[in-house]
Amino acid sequence: MARTSLQTAPADLQLICANAVVAQASGARVLPMSSRQLDATTFAVDVDAGGRKFNCVVDSSGSVKSVQPA
DSSP states (O other): EEEEEEOOOHHHHHHHHHHHHHHHTTTTOHHHHHEOOSSSEEEEEEETTTTEEEEEEEEEEEEEEEEEEE
16 A cells, blocks of 8 residues: 655644634534645645634635535
């Protein structure tokens, strides 16, 4: 079985996304679950908020581009 190499989002960007989800999470515990690089400056972060899933897109400067329920 071959391994694939994917670039993940740095921890600080994952936490920025988690914080962006807090407002929509109704007090639930929010955790970044996975991430991947979309292009040279943009990352997608999958976030779990008490069982509710969200997709967040953040750029390398820390600007959240979108937060959507998954």
